Amino acid sequence: MFRFMSWLNLWTLRKKKKLCVLSYLADRIPENREYTEREFNEVLNGLHTFGDAATIRREMYDYFLIDRKQNGSLYTVKKDRLSVEALLEKYC
Numbered sequence: 001m002f003r004f005m006s007w008l009n010l011w012t013l014r015k016k017k018k019l020c021v022l023s024y025l026a027d028r029i030p031e032n033r034e035y036t037e038r039e040f041n042e043v044l045n046g047l048h049t050f051g052d053a054a055t056i057r058r059e060m061y062d063y064f065l066i067d068r069k070q071n072g073s074l075y076t077v078k079k080d081r082l083s084v085e086a087l088l089e090k091y092c
Helices: 002-027 037-045 053-062 084-091
Strands: 066-068 074-077
Touching (some): 002 053, 002 084, 037 053
Antiparallel strands (some): 066 074
C-alpha cells in the first residue's frame, strides 16, 4: 500500500508540474492569430527544449489551453483558458 501511495503522490506532483508548464507556454504564445500545425510547432519549439512539440500541443489541447479546427489544420490559443490555479484545482 505504501508503494502505491508514494507512486500516486509522485504522479500527482508530475501532473501539477506539467500543468504549470503547459499554462506557462500558453501564456507566451500570442492569442490573436491562427497557426498552422507547422507554425504552432515552430513557436512551441522556440519555447522549450523537450524535443516533442506534438506531445506538448496535444496536451495543451487536452487541457483546453488551445483550440484547433476539427481537421487539425489551424490552432489558436484560447483567450478564455483557465489560469494555472484553476487548472490545478480542476485536474489535481
